[in-house]
Amino acid sequence: MKSQLKQITRSSKFMTGFILIFVIVAFILIYPLFNPGNPLEMIGLGTFFRPGTYVSVYDSLNVQRTYTLRLPEAAANRIDGKLSYDDRESMRDWLIRYGEQEGVAGLTYEEIDTYDVHALLALWWEHYTTDVFIEGMITADRRLVARIDSRVERIFEDSDIILMMYNYETGEYEEFGVVTATDYVNIREVANTIWLPLGTDNFGRDVLKQLVSATGASLIMGLIAGVIATIIGLTFGLLSGYLGGIVDDILMFIFNLFTVIPGFILLVLISFAIGQEQRGMLTVAIVIGVTSWVWTARSVRSQVMSLRNRDHVNLSKLSGHSLPKILVRDVAPYIASYVVMAFILQVSTAILAEAALSMIGLGPMTTEQATLGLMMNWAMNFGAHLIGAWWAYIPVVLVIATVSFALNLMNTGLDQIFNPQLREG
Amino acid sequence: MSEQNTTIDQLNDQPNEQPNDNEQPGEQKSFVKRTISHGFFKFFVRRLFWLVITLFAAVSLNFFLPRLMPGDPISTLIARLAAGTDAELIRRTIEHFYYQFGLYQPVYVQFFTYIGNVIQGDLGQSFSQFPRPVSDIILSSLPYTLALMIPAIFVGWILGNVLGAVAAYVRKGFDKIMLPISLFITGIPAFGMAIILLTVFAVNLSWFPAGGAYPVVMIPSWSWSFFMGLLQHYHLPFWSMVLLAIGGQAIGMRSMSIYELNADYVKYSRYMGIKDRKIVGYVFRNAMLPQVTGLALQIGTFLSGALFVEIVFSYPGLGTTLMSAVSQNDYPLLSGLTLFIIIMVLVMVFLLDIFYAIIDPRVKASLVE
Numbered sequence: 001m002k003s004q005l006k007q008i009t010r011s012s013k014f015m016t017g018f019i020l021i022f023v024i025v026a027f028i029l030i031y032p033l034f035n036p037g038n039p040l041e042m043i044g045l046g047t048f049f050r051p052g053t054y055v056s057v058y059d060s061l062n063v064q065r066t067y068t069l070r071l072p073e074a075a076a077n078r079i080d081g082k083l084s085y086d087d088r089e090s091m092r093d094w095l096i097r098y099g100e101q102e103g104v105a106g107l108t109y110e111e112i113d114t115y116d117v118h119a120l121l122a123l124w125w126e127h128y129t130t131d132v133f134i135e136g137m138i139t140a141d142r143r144l145v146a147r148i149d150s151r152v153e154r155i156f157e158d159s160d161i162i163l164m165m166y167n168y169e170t171g172e173y174e175e176f177g178v179v180t181a182t183d184y185v186n187i188r189e190v191a192n193t194i195w196l197p198l199g200t201d202n203f204g205r206d207v208l209k210q211l212v213s214a215t216g217a218s219l220i221m222g223l224i225a226g227v228i229a230t231i232i233g234l235t236f237g238l239l240s241g242y243l244g245g246i247v248d249d250i251l252m253f254i255f256n257l258f259t260v261i262p263g264f265i266l267l268v269l270i271s272f273a274i275g276q277e278q279r280g281m282l283t284v285a286i287v288i289g290v291t292s293w294v295w296t297a298r299s300v301r302s303q304v305m306s307l308r309n310r311d312h313v314n315l316s317k318l319s320g321h322s323l324p325k326i327l328v329r330d331v332a333p334y335i336a337s338y339v340v341m342a343f344i345l346q347v348s349t350a351i352l353a354e355a356a357l358s359m360i361g362l363g364p365m366t367t368e369q370a371t372l373g374l375m376m377n378w379a380m381n382f383g384a385h386l387i388g389a390w391w392a393y394i395p396v397v398l399v400i401a402t403v404s405f406a407l408n409l410m411n412t413g414l415d416q417i418f419n420p421q422l423r424e425g
Numbered sequence: 426m427s428e429q430n431t432t433i434d435q436l437n438d439q440p441n442e443q444p445n446d447n448e449q450p451g452e453q454k455s456f457v458k459r460t461i462s463h464g465f466f467k468f469f470v471r472r473l474f475w476l477v478i479t480l481f482a483a484v485s486l487n488f489f490l491p492r493l494m495p496g497d498p499i500s501t502l503i504a505r506l507a508a509g510t511d512a513e514l515i516r517r518t519i520e521h522f523y524y525q526f527g528l529y530q531p532v533y534v535q536f537f538t539y540i541g542n543v544i545q546g547d548l549g550q551s552f553s554q555f556p557r558p559v560s561d562i563i564l565s566s567l568p569y570t571l572a573l574m575i576p577a578i579f580v581g582w583i584l585g586n587v588l589g590a591v592a593a594y595v596r597k598g599f600d601k602i603m604l605p606i607s608l609f610i611t612g613i614p615a616f617g618m619a620i621i622l623l624t625v626f627a628v629n630l631s632w633f634p635a636g637g638a639y640p641v642v643m644i645p646s647w648s649w650s651f652f653m654g655l656l657q658h659y660h661l662p663f664w665s666m667v668l669l670a671i672g673g674q675a676i677g678m679r680s681m682s683i684y685e686l687n688a689d690y691v692k693y694s695r696y697m698g699i700k701d702r703k704i705v706g707y708v709f710r711n712a713m714l715p716q717v718t719g720l721a722l723q724i725g726t727f728l729s730g731a732l733f734v735e736i737v738f739s740y741p742g743l744g745t746t747l748m749s750a751v752s753q754n755d756y757p758l759l760s761g762l763t764l765f766i767i768i769m770v771l772v773m774v775f776l777l778d779i780f781y782a783i784i785d786p787r788v789k790a791s792l793v794e
Contacts, residue, residue, distance in 0.1 A: 256475075257482050260774050261767050262725030266486070269763045272751060273491035352614050356733060359616050360748045376616065385620055385737070386635060388628050397617035404612035412608065 004337075007417050014413025020406035024399075028216040031209075039213040040370060043194075044204030047382060048389035051199040056192035060185045061163060061177070067184045074181070075158070079117050082155055087148050088114040091124055094145050098134050099127040124152060199391040201375070202382035207391055214370040215399055218351050221285040221364075221371065225350035228289025230296055230343045237300025238327050242308055248301075255301070258294040266291045267353060271362040281364040281371070288353045289346075296342040303335045341414050348407035355400055372400050468782055476775045483767040487760060488539050492532070548761035553753040559761035562746060569638055570742035574731040577663055578720070581670020586716055588671065589678025590709050593686060603675065610672030615730035619665040619737035626661060633661050636739035662738045669730050677719050681712035714785050721777040725770050732766075 008014055092112045100106030107127070113119055128149060134142075158181035164173040187193055198207035240251035270287050271279065307313060308331075316330045351372070357363045358373025359380065366374075379385070379393040522528075527535060542548070548559035592603040613621075627635040639645065640654040685691065685708045694704050732744030739745055743762060750758040 257479055259722065260479060260725070260771055261483055261486070262729055262770050264725070264729040265763050265766050265770075266490070268747070268751075269487065269490055269760070272756070272759055348612075355614055356616065356729070359733065360736065361751050380737075385623055386628065388624075390624055393620060394624065397613065397620060400617060401609060401613040404614075405609045408608045408612055409605075412604075 004417070008414070011413040011417055013409050013416065017406040017409030017411075017413060020402060021410070024215065024403060024406070025219070028212055028219070031212045035209055037209075039209045040205055040368070042204045043206060044200040046204060047200075047202045048384060048387070048392060049196065049200040049204070051197055051391050053187070053193060053195045055187060055190055059191040061179070062191075063185045063189050065185075065189065066179075067186065068182050069184045070182055078158075078181075079155060082151055083117065083148075085114070087151070088117075088120060090144060091120060091148060095123060095127055098137070099123075121152060121155070124149075198395055199389075201392045202378055202384065207375075207395065210370045210375060211372075211395055211399060214372050214375050214396075215403070217281065217369050218354055218372040218400075219347075219403070221281055221288075221354050222347040222351040224282070224285040225289035225292070225353070226343055226347035228286060229293040229346045229350070230339060232290070233293035233296025233342065233346075234300055234339055236293070237297040238304055238331065240297070241301040241304025242323075242327060242331060244305075244308070251297075252301075255294055255298055259298070263291045263294070264353065264356065267357060268360070268362060271357060276365045279362075279365045281366060281369065284354060284357065284364045285350070288350045288357075292346060292349055292353065296339070296346065299338055299342055300335055303338050304331055307331055307334050337414065337418050341411050341418075344407050344411045344414070348404045348411075351400065351403060372396055465782065469779065472775060472778050476771060479771050480768060483771060484540060484543055484764065485536070487764040487767065488536055491760070543764065548764070549757040551750075551755055551758045553749065553755040553758065559758050562758060563743070563761060563765050566742050566746045569740055570728075570731055570735065570744065573659075573662055573666060573735065573740065573742060574727060577666030577731070578670055578724075578727055581667040582674055582716070582720060584667070585671040585674025586678045586709075586713060589675035590682045590705070590712065592675065593679045593682030593712075594705055594708075600679070604679065607672045607675045607679075610668060611676065613669075614733070615665070615669055616733040616737050618669055619662065619734040622661050622665050622668075623737060634658050638741050658738075658740075662734045662740050665734050665737075666727075666731060670727065673723065673726075674716065674719075678712060678716055681715055682708055685712045714781070717777065717781045717784070721774045721781070724773050724777070728766060728770055 092109075092114055095107050095112055096109060107123065112123060128145075130146070130149075160181075161179040162175055163177040163179060165176045166172075167174050196206055196208070198211065201207050201210065236251055236255075240248045240255070267287060270291065271284065274283065274287070313326065313330050316326050321329075354363065354371060355373035355376060358371060358377045361377060363373045363377060364371060375396045376393055379389070379396070384390075384392040527538065530538075546560050548563070550556050551559050551562055554562060588603060588607075592600040610618075623635060626632045634640070634657060636658075638655065638658050639651065640658075643651055643654050645651065688711075691704055691708060694707070731742070732747060734740070735742040735744030736748050743766065747759065747762050749755070750762060
């Protein structure tokens with residue numbers, strides 16, 4: 001036992017997987033300490049805010065102190081901020097399509113460089129006109145171009161902004177400050193800022209916070225399902241392998257049946273039949289466990305078959321020990337390593353099964369707790385993948401893949417320890 | 426491993442030994458052939474019998490599992506469909522359905538009616554696309570799933586096996602990189618792979634369209650432009666499936682090949698001075714056979730993978746139909762789909778079993794005895 005443990009710690013694959021899982025679990029436990037609160041709180045009014053730091057505009061105007069900084073790149077950056085790349089592409093499209101006016105020649109794609117803002121603006125001022133009504137242009141496009149044009153008008157003006165405040169006593173606006181182009185605030189002095197490393201989701205919830213709690217929930221569901229599947233598989237495998245005869249025939253028939261019938265389809269069938277109201281997290285975990293035991297049963301059975309006629313087992317039989325006692329004391333210790341390996345795989349497949357079930361809308365029905373699958377489902381339903389809101393689903397996929405990768409690595413590592421032929425070198 | 430080798434040897438030796446009995450070699454050959462085909466026929470019948478039993482079990486599971494669940498299906502159904510209408514109306518609707526669905530009959534009568542209907546291909550009518558028959562909906566989406574799944578399995582199987590064999594043969598550096606990558610890829614669920622490809626190649630790079638089976642503006646027809654449109658939409662779902670298949674196959678092939686490379690015949694061939702490339706050929710052939718069985722066991726996983734890839738790309742196959750059946754609470758459609766998918770997998774496994782028996786000399790040898 002001791003030497004086996006030593007071997008396990010020496011297996012680089014097992015240890016890599018183990019450390020990965022350890023880090024994930026540690027993160028799940030520690031993160032809420034630094035960022036407490038309900039992970040499903042809808043903080044953002046709006047869908048899919050980009051990742052980044054959000055600074056309160058109101059508070060940054062009301063800070064104690066502003067600083068004057070003269071940054072050489074400031075003006076150029078400001079143009080980027082005022083005129084995004086999409087805006088510049090819209091300008092180019094307009095210039096190519098409608099740029100040909102009276103007395104002004106048309107433009108080709110090559111003539112317009114969207115990276116050179118000055119040249120682009122020069123062309124724009126030369127060609128753009130609102131006098132001519134362009135046929136076939138939809139109103140939305142016309143308004144978009146007009147908006148861009150009004151922004152272009154003021155692009156080089158770094159004029160001061162005057163801050164006014166409404167005075168309730170006099171009913172008038174009173175000036176309380178002036179913001180110039182060189183004014184800066186220190187972000188530490190702004191009362192309200194929030195760092196959203198993964199932005200927000202469709203309901204305006206912090207994705208990272210939700211992801212951490214969802215990973216925890218999915219791991220727990222995976223463990224429950226894995227334990228159930230292992231217990232069922234172990235019992236059936238032990239009985240079938242040890243008893244042999246008619247019991248083995250019947251159980252083997254059931255094993256073969258469940259091997260060819262895809263477990264996932266059974267899962268869908270049962271989950272749908274249970275109905276939305278009864279489908280809690282525990283129920284889903286149990287259903288996953290009940291439909292995925294067959295591989296454990298098969299591998300346990302084949303191991304037990306080879307143990308059945310060992311001397312110590314026969315001795316135990318002759319001594320009149322009861323069946324459960326023989327199974328637990330004389331057979332089980334020899335297959336422990338296989339059971340552990342099968343259990344690890346069960347947890348990994350259960351996590352994937354939960355995610356898959358939730359994807360098609362058959363996951364746990366809950367509003368209090370996110371799971372990895374539910375996060376995927378929400379992101380898909382709100383079309384995150386079509387509008388480029390990668391932060392709502394790519395991290396979820398990566399977490400699922402990493403957890404499952406780590407568990408598979410642990411399994412492969414163990415396999416190499418117990419099956420020396422697979423060892424490298 | 427050595428045991429299997431002797432069976433191969435026996436098979437090879439048989440025609441050589443027999444001529445001692447003063448028989449014509451030609452006659453002998455036809456005798457072996459006849460026994461093989463007879464044995465094969467028996468094998469075929471046995472597998473067919475097993476197929477029928479599993480089909481029956483699948484139909485029973487599909488019938489009984491939902492009925493084992495707590496709650497009365499009709500009242501749940503009506504509650505979902507008719508929420509908000511007055512109680513008397515709901516009661517009468519329930520009664521109506523109770524008689525129409527024959528729920529007053531004993532369960533075994535219902536079960537035999539069900540089996541009879543399934544055999545006739547009648548899976549009921551869909552709720553969401555009423556009165557379209559479920560079988561019609563399934564058959565119209567089936568070609569897309571098959572077109573996606575079967576070529577992807579072939580390509581993925583071949584690529585995965587080659588990679589796995591090379592990893593086992595080279596070991597060292599290539600294997601060190603290959604194995605973790607394969608493990609990581611098998612860790613990515615099917616929808617995850619699909620969605621990553623979608624994000625990168627359809628949304629960010631705009632190389633391929635993001636969804637559907639053909640351009641929205643086109644009407645299905647036998648024209649070249651329509652075919653090109655189909656192909657353009659086919660790429661991403663196809664490659665997601667292939668990538669998924671490669672990962673799993675490569676890992677299996679790697680372990681199989683490592684076992685084979687340690688076998689005695691490999692060492693013997695090496696001492697004989699046979700070229701490495703030729704040995705790799707032998708190893709590949711021997712390790713490949715179990716991979717065919719592995720494929721039979723993985724068909725179910727592949728199929729559910731295909732369903733999710735379809736969902737992500739809104740490819741109009743069985744997966745997308747399944748998803749819409751779930752979201753629209755279309756019980757007849759869902760139940761018909763699950764049954765159909767199970768039957769499809771069973772038939773595919775059956776065909777692979779037969780195929781395996783044809784290509785594996787060891788199975789053939791066991792059939793002669």
